[in-house]
Amino acid sequence: MEFRDLKKQYLNMEEKIKHVVQEIMEAGKFIGGEPVDRLEKELSGYVGAKHCITCANGTDALQLALMSWGIGEGDAVFVPDFTFFSTAEAVSWAGATPIFVDVEKTTFNMSVSSLEDTVIKIIRDGILKPKAVIAVDLFGLPADYDGLKKIAKQYGLLLLEDGAQGFGGMIGNKRACSFGDIATTSFFPAKPLGCYGDGGAVFTDDDNWAELIRSLKVHGKGENKYDNVRIGLNSRLDTIQAGVLLVKFKEFAEHELASVNQASSYYSKELSGLVDIPVIPAGFQSSWAQYTIRLEDEKTRNRLQEYLKSCGIPSMVYYMKPLHCQKAFSSIYHIDTSLENTKQLCNTVLSIPIHPYITLQEQADVCQKIRSFFNGEQEG
Numbered sequence: 314m315e316f317r318d319l320k321k322q323y324l325n326m327e328e329k330i331k332h333v334v335q336e337i338m339e340a341g342k343f344i345g346g347e348p349v350d351r352l353e354k355e356l357s358g359y360v361g362a363k364h365c366i367t368c369a370n371g372t373d374a375l376q377l378a379l380m381s382w383g384i385g386e387g388d389a390v391f392v393p394d395f396t397f398f399s400t401a402e403a404v405s406w407a408g409a410t411p412i413f414v415d416v417e418k419t420t421f422n423m424s425v426s427s428l429e430d431t432v433i434k435i436i437r438d439g440i441l442k443p444k445a446v447i448a449v450d451l452f453g454l455p456a457d458y459d460g461l462k463k464i465a466k467q468y469g470l471l472l473l474e475d476g477a478q479g480f481g482g483m484i485g486n487k488r489a490c491s492f493g494d495i496a497t498t499s500f501f502p503a504k505p506l507g508c509y510g511d512g513g514a515v516f517t518d519d520d521n522w523a524e525l526i527r528s529l530k531v532h533g534k535g536e537n538k539y540d541n542v543r544i545g546l547n548s549r550l551d552t553i554q555a556g557v558l559l560v561k562f563k564e565f566a567e568h569e570l571a572s573v574n575q576a577s578s579y580y581s582k583e584l585s586g587l588v589d590i591p592v593i594p595a596g597f598q599s600s601w602a603q604y605t606i607r608l609e610d611e612k613t614r615n616r617l618q619e620y621l622k623s624c625g626i627p628s629m630v631y632y633m634k635p636l637h638c639q640k641a642f643s644s645i646y647h648i649d650t651s652l653e654n655t656k657q658l659c660n661t662v663l664s665i666p667i668h669p670y671i672t673l674q675e676q677a678d679v680c681q682k683i684r685s686f687f688n689g690e691q692e693g
């Protein structure tokens with residue numbers, strides 16, 4: 314069994330992918346061009362954002378957003394303690410300081426009350442200037458944007474949505490990547506919408522930021538890339554990747570997102586009562602980048618993972634370490650806040666196989682093995 318079966322996904326659309334890649338090869342234009350423009354139009358339409366600007370990866374997307382806001386030294390940017398490294402790395406790279414905020418145990422997303430407490434502490438402390446908050450749509454579930462927007466507004470913070478894992482998720486009838494002042498996503502192969510290499514995108518309704526990001530991603534270009542008006546990056550989505558994404562996005566929207574939601578419902582029905590299952594608040598929809606269960610303690614989690622491995626079932630621990638415990642952040646400025654939920658999650662979470670092409674038989678097998686693990690425990 315595969316944790317996320319990208320080979321099976323490819324076989325399902327093999328002819329279409331081969332065709333689009335061959336067309337691009339034969340046209341001989343490998344940077345920019347019609348496939349990239351078309352993809353940006355399709356994605357902005359789907360997400361419901363005025364602008365989509367593709368770039369080289371999801372980490373650059375975050376960096377471009379922070380650069381367009383002029384965030385730098387002396388600025389505090391609030392990030393969840395429980396997320397992939399990039400979310401905070403981009404802040405440090407911009408010269409600003411990531412300030413870690415605790416998450417909710419049930420949704421894995423940034424806690425609104427922890428955000429407010431942390432912002433107040435930073436203001437009282439008076440050393441850094443609170444500038445922005447990066448909310449992450451972790452494991453595919455949009456963060457609590459109603460609550461987060463209130464805090465952002467009250468304290469004058471810009472809101473950046475890191476939708477690297479969230480593409481396709483919804484709150485009401487609004488899609489992920491439309492909730493932040495700027496939103497970003499990643500097309501890393503294992504994300505909900507992945508390409509066959511690295512890729513990313515930035516979304517916003519703001520014309521000025523969009524124009525600035527279009528300049529920043531091509532060496533700070535002015536009239537053209539040989540007229541350089543600011544220091545930027547080289548961060549473009551390859552034409553071939555755009556071609557792959559045009560095919561994959563159609564499949565994603567037409568049936569993959571529905572399939573993965575069906576798979577998650579099956580898990581939740583079979584596993585509830587046995588382990589703590591992911592909580593999807595009313596009106597929210599996840600794109601199920603991960604299906605993550607919680608166990609009662611670290612020992613049980615580790616033993617279950619070992620047991621599943623011995624049965625040929627892959628599982629992953631996302632994430633093993635709170636960001637504030639990463640060595641790379643050991644010497645940055647820290648403020649004293651409770652990050653208890655993150656610490657506990659790092660010890661108790663386990664992500665089990667999920668993707669649009671998982672079979673009912675595979676899922677039944679996963680559930681049966683988890684059940685027999687707990688039965689065996691009771692006997693032992």
Ligand SMILES: *Cc1c(COP(=O)(O)O)cnc(C)c1O
Nearest residue numbers: 370371372397399400477499501
């Ligand atoms: C994957 C990921 C990123 C970075 O995306 P890349 O395309 O790998 O650079 C950023 N934030 C989160 C939450 C991610 O999961």
